[in-house]
Ligand SMILES: Nc1ncnc2c1ncn2[C@@H]1O[C@H](COP(=O)(O)OP(=O)(O)O)[C@@H](O)[C@H]1O
């Protein structure tokens with residue numbers, strides 16, 4: 001296992017969800033689909049764990065295997081120390097109460113008010129109606145819609161509907177919250193607000209959150225770790241920062257590309273934009289930070305040290321998991337030898353240096 | 365007023381007791397067969413919905429048997445069904461005539477229709493709701509009552525109205541086996557004895573009954589619809 005697959009769980013390193021060699025096939029014979037293939041994951045208590053992949057990668061099937069909405073064809077699923085596959089029908093229903101789930105299209109009951117929806121899973125919980133009313137009101141306040149109890153879902157915005165769904169999912173005090181594309185039907189601002197809410201709940205309640213998405217921006221926003229899925233398999237997993245900084249798989253790179261402006265330079269060069277026009281002896285480089293400790297003023301240091309000028313075309317540095325990730329695209333001019341040494345120096349400092357366009361005769 | 369009616373609808377006025385009895389018989393037939401059809405059809409409709417492919421109590425055998433039986437009975441013209449189930453009617457109700465004798469054939473005629481209505485009402489429910497309920501640890505009985513039935517009240521009310529109206533139609537034919545009712549009244553006097561006013565008044569009464577049924581139906585639908 002590479003070092004980036006290890007993770008010091010925030011709360012004492014307790015594993016809450018453990019999938020071991022989980023596979024799920026649909027259909028038979030020629031129509032057989034291997035939706036999930038031999039996936040092993042362990043998700044720690046208090047983590048926000050992302051599962052990212054393009055449509056059809058098997059993400060939904062995989063999360064549905066966690067609460068056994070989909071029974072794996074093979075493998076084992078453990079949640080909160082319980083072997084899910086070995087539970088009786090009744091035991092499974094009991095276990096599901098401890099696993100909240102929210103969906104892309106909210107799945108609220110249109111005939112019930114917001115109150116009725118959140119109270120729905122509390123029936124049979126042994127609470128008196130007074131206690132249910134208090135609990136529901138408390139949950140609605142927790143998710144920021146304390147004033148909507150008497151309203152029907154049809155009268156709410158998407159973001160408000162998802163808040164109701166979250167309150168409902170939390171009604172039985174679950175230890176895990178599964179979110180299947182929970183923000184995919186929402187606009188960017190609402191998405192941010194919902195993600196913030198999920199993070200708050202994670203911090204406040206210590207609830208473990210599993211986030212399924214096809215958007216890297218979502219992962220970047222709230223996840224501690226992420227698994228990348230392709231064709232039913234987890235092809236890469238690790239801390240979000242490491243994945244962003246040094247993606248190993250093509251799919252992962254493609255996902256990161258969708259969120260990074262650093263890739264725009266390729267388009268600009270392809271379009272022969274004037275800002276990418278070079279004088280002889282100049283090169284364009286992309287510097288990407290792949291380690292958490294990049295905090296030195298590297299650019300001014302190399303400029304001084306090697307007597308070169310670095311003209312930054314643009315920079316795209318973001319803070320992911322409290323460390324900068326991203327980098328800079330710059331035009332370097334100076335003596336060819338000096339440029340070479342500068343690049344060598346940067347690489348030694350663990351900066352990934354890519355020459356994307358060069359105007360000097362020799363090779364890089 | 366009395367005089368006016370005597371002039372306009374002399375034949376009806378001359379048979380008022382029989383006319384009232386016919387109205388009463390029709391209402392009795394619709395009410396009894398309606399209630400029984402509602403209960404049986406609801407149960408069968410739920411059963412066929414929850415045993416379908418991918419449903420919460422998937423069961424190929426139960427589904428196929430129900431599906432075929434419903435199709436079979438739906439394809440039998442009511443007038444034939446009426447005579448076909450006569451022995452059964454005699455066994456259950458003790459008679460194959462009068463209002464009592466009409467209930468069994470009416471139920472046989474309406475149940476398959478209403479079952480399909482219920483089935484399509486339940487099919488309208490967003491499968492996401494079932495999935496959400498399952499994820500919350502709800503069992504099948506809970507889901508049937510608190511999701512399937514609860515969320516389809518409006519659609520079932522619509523199906524019930526349509527079924528009640530078609531039952532009203534069927535009662536007219538049940539007159540053939542001596543069940544009485546408005547249909548029988550209209551045919552016996554209006555048609556056989558050429559008393560046009562009898563037919564006209566019967567039509568008016570039937571139209572009013574249909575309007576009342578549809579009004580009540582739409583009230584229930586409206587009260588149970590909360591979409592924007
Ligand atoms: N109930 C099902 N029956 C048959 N095939 C399914 C079923 N559910 C999912 N699949 C197939 O499994 C694959 C993965 O689907 P899914 O888990 O929904 O992917 P994702 O959520 O990543 O878009 C797809 O090819 C899909 O068609």
Ligand SMILES: [Mg+2]
Nearest residue numbers: 059060061181
């Ligand atoms: Mg999906």
